[in-house]
Amino acid sequence: MNRVRALPLLLAFILAGCVATTPAHSEIPAPTQKTSTTAAITPVPIPAPTVATFDMTLHSIDEADSLWVVADKLRRLKPKRYVPSDLKTINVPHTYPPALRRDAARAYIKMFRAASKDGVNLVFQSGYRSFSTQVSVYNGWVARLGQKAADLQSARPGYSEHQTGLSVDIASATGGCTIQACFSKTAEGKWLARNAWEFGWHMRYPKGKTSITGYAFEPWHWRFVGTELAAELHLTPKITLEEFFGLPAAPDYAR
Numbered sequence: 001m002n003r004v005r006a007l008p009l010l011l012a013f014i015l016a017g018c019v020a021t022t023p024a025h026s027e028i029p030a031p032t033q034k035t036s037t038t039a040a041i042t043p044v045p046i047p048a049p050t051v052a053t054f055d056m057t058l059h060s061i062d063e064a065d066s067l068w069v070v071a072d073k074l075r076r077l078k079p080k081r082y083v084p085s086d087l088k089t090i091n092v093p094h095t096y097p098p099a100l101r102r103d104a105a106r107a108y109i110k111m112f113r114a115a116s117k118d119g120v121n122l123v124f125q126s127g128y129r130s131f132s133t134q135v136s137v138y139n140g141w142v143a144r145l146g147q148k149a150a151d152l153q154s155a156r157p158g159y160s161e162h163q164t165g166l167s168v169d170i171a172s173a174t175g176g177c178t179i180q181a182c183f184s185k186t187a188e189g190k191w192l193a194r195n196a197w198e199f200g201w202h203m204r205y206p207k208g209k210t211s212i213t214g215y216a217f218e219p220w221h222w223r224f225v226g227t228e229l230a231a232e233l234h235l236t237p238k239i240t241l242e243e244f245f246g247l248p249a250a251p252d253y254a255r
């Protein structure tokens, strides 16, 4: 009698054990991967790192003809009378003869066209200036303002970014404020502040950085550094080339 009663219990125990060992997710479809005796194992590509690395040594910051040359009051161009070998004159609205180095000239034309499409009329105020032109420009400022004030506004010959052929002063066709801080409030100034970086241009003398650059806020002065560096600089508002490259502040000329 006892054995007869024990049998169903034993069966129930075994069945329960079977249910428990059956995978709970047995309704998940089996993998559809085809099995083939000839299939090779395909290596899974390892994704590239998502952290962008920027090569700060890609171009020299010392050579006068380098795209990234940094000229300031402590970093005179070498040679002092450097003349770029690839100057181009471009056909855009201008005040003075519009010459820049080849790549900068192309970038300016692109930017000028993009601005025109947005109804913004850029005027090329001043681009490449030779050593001797800078002599008269600088002396003109000294005559008007005195040397101290002139040094905040204009570079001494041999120290000017304009002599590299990579810088341009831009004016507004309608808004006035030419070579004045209020240029930043004109349609042209606003457009440049928003968009110039996409064409490889950098605002070289931002507001509040006179103690580093040695120059007053110059929203009209744009320096061509190429699209890669301009995009990198654009990530940090108002950064200067001195700060980016870890160079000493250059508020004044060495005595």
Ligand SMILES: [Zn+2]
Pocket (backbone or CB within 6 Å): 162, 167, 168, 169, 220, 221, 222
């Ligand atoms: Zn300038």
